[in-house]
Structures are given as structure tokens and as C-alpha cells.
Amino acid sequence: MSDPTADPRVQSLINQLRPGAVRTVRVAGFDGADVLVQLVDVEGEKAEIARIPRQEASMRRMEHPSELFEVGQEINAEEIGRWREGQLHLSARACEIQALRSFLLAFEGGQVVAGTVSEVHNFGVFVHVDGEPDGSCTGFIRVPDLTWGWINHPSEAVEAGQRITAEVIIAETRTGQVTLSLKALQDDPLIRFADQVGRVLTGPIIKIVPFGVFVQLAPDVVGFLHLSELADESVETPGKLVDEGELITVEVTEVDLQRHRVRLSAAGGADRT
Known part of the structure; x- marks a missing residue:
């Protein structure tokens, strides 16, 4: 966890x-x-x-x-x-609402709870936590707490009506919500990937941003290649060099478990296929 x-x-x-x-x-x-x-x-x-x-x-x-x-x-x-x-x-x-307050005060961080997904939005997911007072929707999952994998929208991880099991991060009486995490009950894929530092891998570019590209290296593992590794300083955006979905060969230079990030460098002149 x-x-x-x-x-x-x-x-x-x-x-x-x-x-x-x-x-x-x-x-x-x-x-x-x-x-x-x-x-x-x-x-x-x-x-x-x-x-x-x-x-x-x-x-x-x-x-x-x-x-x-x-x-x-x-x-x-x-x-x-x-x-x-x-x-x-x-x-x-x-x-x-005393019933709501009592319900929320019963939670502790790390506790595992069950519930049903109520609504899925681009900013997060609302959940009916089992046992909550009638008329309430107490659970909320932030997008980063849905999965270790790369998703473009929370609907790629869960759907309305789905039964879930999640870990409690914190219950807040002032908002009437308990913040949950699905990811906390999943194994961190970077732990298995940590021994890949120094390896040369090929994977698809899944997202282009002004300062670099994100590359899919393994299931639920994405690394970042900075723009400076793709071209010299005269190129202002990686979109002029590569396209999403294009395969690129990179070297894994760092696996940071605490920040949960993988840094990449160009391999063989950033070979692309």
C-alpha cells in the first residue's frame, strides 16, 4: 500500500x-x-x-x-x-448534521471501506460510502488517487454504479466528505521497475507537453523525456519533432520512488520507428 x-x-x-x-x-x-x-x-x-x-x-x-x-x-x-x-x-x-459528523468521525486514515461510485467528473469521483446517512454522498476520490496508470479521464478508471473498495486518506467534518484512494490498495508498479535504470527501452509517446514528452515504458509505467534530449535549443516545442503514438527509443536514467517519476534520456540519438 x-x-x-x-x-x-x-x-x-x-x-x-x-x-x-x-x-x-x-x-x-x-x-x-x-x-x-x-x-x-x-x-x-x-x-x-x-x-x-x-x-x-x-x-x-x-x-x-x-x-x-x-x-x-x-x-x-x-x-x-x-x-x-x-x-x-x-x-x-x-x-x-450530527449523524453525518458521527459517521465521519468513525473513520481513521488507512481504514479500508466499500462503496458505490455515484458520479464521475473530470476533477474526481464521488462515492456513496456504505453506511453513510441518507441523502449524503460522503466519498471523494481525486484523480491522482484513482490509479497508478496513465489516464486521460477518470471514466477510464471507474464508472457510475461500480462497487469499489478504497483506503481512507482523511475524513473532513467541515466538508462532510471522506477522501479516498483506490491507488493505495494497488501495488506501486515503479517498485518492480526500479531495477530498469540504465536500460534502453522503446515505447510509444502518449503525451506531448511544451517542455518534453511522456513515454509508455511498461504497464502503468510512464517516463518523461525533456525537450533538450530531443533537439537543440532552437526547437521551441517537441510537437515539431514527434507525434503522439510514435515509438521512441530512450534510456532510463532515474526511477524516483518517492516522487513517483521516471526520468529518461535519448538513446542512440532518440531513435524513432
Whole structure:
């Protein structure tokens, strides 16, 4: 399995998205589209003033939070951090649907879950996770987490109505979603390919970009050949030299397992057939 938290930048982001402590607050007023609230201590006394940003007020559509809240109303909200010279910010939407919150809090990173693909879009895939509250669609799979292989659209990996098994990356109470990964339950093909450094291989060009080309080297393994390996600096784009689908002979110069990339160099003057 892969470890999506291996990158410290990813871990930092996940830590920011983890559910925070729940506080009881009373609505004190509005500052533009934000909701100002007073924290209530265990004895029911009013304490510091905190803020609920507009986007954290509710999952429901609204023109202004005053449509949903009134001064003096007592609500629960989740701590999300301190900004504006230390002012506490909260999320009311994270506590809005208790059944949904309870469902999401039961997940842990690395847990394996099952579900049914609901919708497939160019930006990712929505999934009905087994056991989710009625009316919810809690699962989401980003495009990079669908497969190790090269795809042009998520529909090449899954389809609506398909049953899947996936690994939990993180459950977010503020968005009402659990981010999933299909790829995490698949073997990394680069592990088997790592011993190919120095080998000369021939494969089709599957994509051309302004600074180089991507070459299919093996099932689910794609390498990158920089423009400078194809021609001298006078050529501005590889599209003037090669076509998609064309076979090209390259040398594998690096297999980076951490960044999951393969670097190539031209072999025999970038022979093409």
C-alpha cells in the first residue's frame, strides 16, 4: 500500500483538516458575512468573542448567515484555528448534521471501506460510502488517487454504479466528505521497475507537453523525456519533432520512488520507428 502522508507537506495539510474540538457558543452578531459568537464556559458564562467565517456557517445555500442564525441563539461549532491577531475561528457547518459528523468521525486514515461510485467528473469521483446517512454522498476520490496508470479521464478508471473498495486518506467534518484512494490498495508498479535504470527501452509517446514528452515504458509505467534530449535549443516545442503514438527509443536514467517519476534520456540519438 502507499502512504499518502509520507510527504511532510501532505501531512501538514491533513493535520489542518483534522476535526477540532467542539465548543458551545452564542451568536453575538454579524461582521459583514461572518458570524460573531461568544464562547460559553462550563458554568454557562460568556467568554471570548470568536468568529465563524461565512463559508463555515452552513452547508446550506444562503445569501447571508442571518437567514440561519439569530442573536442569542446557542449552537455548537468546531475549532479550526486562530487568525486576526489570535481570534479563534470556528466552523458551524462541521456540527450542522450530527449523524453525518458521527459517521465521519468513525473513520481513521488507512481504514479500508466499500462503496458505490455515484458520479464521475473530470476533477474526481464521488462515492456513496456504505453506511453513510441518507441523502449524503460522503466519498471523494481525486484523480491522482484513482490509479497508478496513465489516464486521460477518470471514466477510464471507474464508472457510475461500480462497487469499489478504497483506503481512507482523511475524513473532513467541515466538508462532510471522506477522501479516498483506490491507488493505495494497488501495488506501486515503479517498485518492480526500479531495477530498469540504465536500460534502453522503446515505447510509444502518449503525451506531448511544451517542455518534453511522456513515454509508455511498461504497464502503468510512464517516463518523461525533456525537450533538450530531443533537439537543440532552437526547437521551441517537441510537437515539431514527434507525434503522439510514435515509438521512441530512450534510456532510463532515474526511477524516483518517492516522487513517483521516471526520468529518461535519448538513446542512440532518440531513435524513432
